[in-house]
Amino acid sequence: MLHIKCPHCGMRSQNEFSYGGDASIKRPELGKEISDQDWDNFVYNRKSLRGKHWELWQHISGCRQWIKVERDTSTHEIFNTLKANEDIS
Amino acid sequence: MTQSFRLENVGLINRDKKLSFKFNGKTYYGFEGDTLASALIANGVHLVGRSFKYHRPRGFFGAGVDEPYAIVQLYRNGETEPNIKATEQELFEGLEATSVNCWPNVNFDIGAINNFLKIFLPAGFYYKTFMWPKSFWFKVYEPFIRKAAGLGVASIKHDKERYEHKYEYCDLLITGSGPSGLASAYAAAKNGARVILAEDKSRFGGTLLTSEVNIGNKSGKEWAEGIIAELREMPNVTVKNRSQVFGYYDHNMLVMSERISDHLPKTKKFHPKQRLWYIRAKEVLISSGSIERPIVFGNNDTPGVMLSSAAKEYLKVYGVLVGKNPLIFTNNDSGYETAIEFKKNGVDPVILDTRKDPRSEIVDEAKNLGINIKFSYVVVAAHGYKKVKSADIAKISDDKEKLGVVENIRCDCICVSGFWTPTIHLASQSGNKTKFNEDIDAFVPGISKQNETTLGAANGSYTLNETLKSSFKTGHELSKKITNKDNEISFPNVIEKKSTSHDKFWCVPLPQGKNYKRFLDFQNDVAVSDIEIALKEGYRSIEHVKRYTTLGMATDQGKTSNLNGLQLVSKIENKVVPNVGHTTFRPPYTPVSIGAIVGREVGKYSKPTRKSPMHSWHEKNNAVFVDAGVWLRPRYYKQGNENLFEASKREAKNVRTNVGVCDVTTLGKIDIKGPDAAKLLNRVYTNAWLKLPIGKARYGVMLREDGIVMDDGTTTRISENHYHMTTTTAQAANILSHLEYYLQLVWPELNVNVVSTTEQWAGAAIAGPRSRDLLQKLFPNSDVSNEGLPFMGYMEGDLFGVSARIFRISFSGELAYEVNVESDNGNFMWEKIIEAGQEFKIQPYGTEALSTLRIEMGHVAGSELDGRTIPYDNSLEGLLSKKKDFIGKRSLIRKAFTAEDRQKVVGVVPLDKKTSIPEGSHLVKDSNAPLPNPKLGYISASCWSVEHDNPFSLAILKDGKNMIGEKLFVMSPLKNKVIPVEIVSSHYVDPKGERVRS
Structure with missing residues (x-):
């Protein structure tokens, strides 16, 4: 079970969180023209990387904040966690 | 039978407490502190089972977790449990056990015919033989293999025992209470660290209980007892026996199973049988010791052939002789220790040492005691069917290739020592890159991935002085890092006998013209010849060899077989062992009961049960309940002998003709506040929300980004910046997360707060042509006329002193209202509705009638909004705004949609x-x-x-x-x-x- 540092609450076990996918995906702006390809990329296409990856988790049984977690998908090592409003550097 | 193999005055058992037990129907006696294995051996019983494939007679090989085949079926307290190691099961009064893997019984086993067919049962036999004809697999082969194989029979009854889970945090978790575990625990505890010390056996001390050493003027056992007593008194230390740390997972999470009641005849009241500990440790010290490895020779699976360390443990801990005419077969000094113990207790052993001329204190002691030692000698084969009767022995050439003249000597047990294999399972599970240590011919932990350190014998350190020194130091340093304290403790003086190096000899060659089975893996019946065949057939990777031959599989996980298997592969392949590599160690290290893994989450405890505030009223009024997610909802209210169909028809009909009331507390409710609340609604719902007046409700549909309908419900504008959203019962939690996602990550500029209020409000839907009359009676001071409270209108009212929210919304297609009050007043509201509704012929209705009503009026719900349909599919396309963008809109223009x-x-x-x-x-x-x-x-x-x-x-x-x-x-x-x-x-x-x- 992973041990995830919630930027609001501190170190917590994985079972307090729920996984939310790739954190680098940006939702296209509302009301803006967008090509089929770009929309498909936003809705469906994910890379499923092996290695370092920024992903979203929600501290669902805790503070309910969505957070950003930098994790190695093959080793499970967690390098960094950020609040929802902090940008991935 | 008397305990004819029990010694007087030796051992740690409690001779004042005699226990009776049954094995294969026969009654025996043992003592408190025995294991089933030690008690059976005390009674001269060595035949405990049949082997997996060939059904050869099998006895005891080890004395603890290392045991590959003494596996029994246990009966206790009216329950039965398979896959119990006799060497680990502690004796209790009335214990009953039977052999497994044999039929009709262990003495005469029909499956043993496989032994004579063994030339037909080579490696990969199952793959080769049972493949054709294909139709035979399900009907003939599979049932036969199932019956023939296996390690016991699982009970099909409900397990009445209780199992618990516990979550724990500590600074240091120490796995094993041998010398290194005790020393590091003591040093760390004295330095203020929070320590958990776990020991899988009932007794603490590990090898200190059986070795002849002196620590600080105390025997090893006394020293261990002293340390444990002191640790037990310390508030920062948890000391657990009968507790096996069996798995090392990510982020220093380890799982340990504690056997709380397995050693007792009956689980004590309020006691669980086992407890599973999830331990998050800052540092892990692996002090799991080492397991003696066998030397491979002919018929080395005969009952009576066992590890020399096991023989010593039976003698010193349990006062039990594994034989009265022992043969010790060793390639190192450890075998001598066992021989010396035999000799001291009046039994004359013979030592066969593969080494030519070893010189050490221990060898000298054995010589001085007059023990018969034969150097450069090996056991060629054991003889005897159900117990060793004699052994073929021979001199071996210096290059270890040629055998001399074979002679036969009488013996009733053969104690084997092929040196020691560090128990690196936990380290390997943690991701440690293990390395091969040439000196000890075994793998030891290498570079750590997580915060773990391996100490003592598990790290290949076999001298006590060295082990204690490094363990004290490590315990101190690691704790210092965590606690910032620096309490040094003095290091005790250690006296131990010096030993000399072992002989890298592991397998006795076959004598000319003989074709003895030489087993590597005793649990899975894998012999030298099986590995040879696998390699001949082209299997190269050790992982493939493992799977093809089953070497190192199953519950044993190669504890005694791993290294000899690797030695063989490397020899045939002409490689060195480190280049062959070892297979991956996987948790669990030892078998864990399914009950312990499941814990208390069984039956109705497998999920929480949520009940509405009106639940007891429903119960009193003959409601039949149905699971709706985690909620219990009335499905129908039974009158007389009605069935579901009749009752739901009556209830639905009454809604269409008079008035009905339904408990809708379970609907998800989300309170939305903030100046941008309308903006949020306008983005998450498909229809327009910016102009919803205060005091009005609106039906809305939410989509996922892919255009699929996610949920529907009504949202009401309570005041300027305050909305009340309802969701379906099933989607309540998801919708809240969904809103939080967009508010926190996508549109953080929106000034809105959302919070679940599902449990804060109790809800009752009042539906039917008479519902307005009823409502008027309930709220005499409110104008609930069609003008005062029109369709999709909202008002607040006073329900006999309780403030209520009244929504005019309908799920049934009838004139209908929903009344919400604070949960605590739910039952009050419900009773008032029923009471006031009598004159309008009110009846409560359940989810079945609710469904009937919504289906016949064509109101789509969960079964249509099933995660595969878009608004058009549900005839909801009228709710799609053309003017604004919303979540999922862009997807709706896809061709298929x-x-x-x-x-x-x-x-x-x-x-x-x-x-x-x-x-x-x-x-x-x-x-x-x-x-x-x-x-x-x-x-x-x-x-x-x-x-x-x-x-x-x-x-x-x-x-x-x-x-x-x-x-x-x-x-x-x-x-x-x-x-x-x-x-x-x-x-x-x-x-x-x-x-x-x-």
């Missing part, structure tokens, strides 16, 4: 107006078409229409828009039904929606 013949919700009526239509059935054009019959759609929900008094269903049908009036067939191969049906509008009741507005 705009196809001319896109599926759409329709109504389905059987032509005979009688036959009920099973939900999930398919709609087809021609019921006689050849299979696979092209499917046009599926039945999503069925009911008995109370309005029309005939069956009615909703279906999602291809080109549904143009299918009204068509005649099709409903096919349910599951229920063997073919029903001719007509497609009608999904709005089977009040298609113009006049009633809800009346």
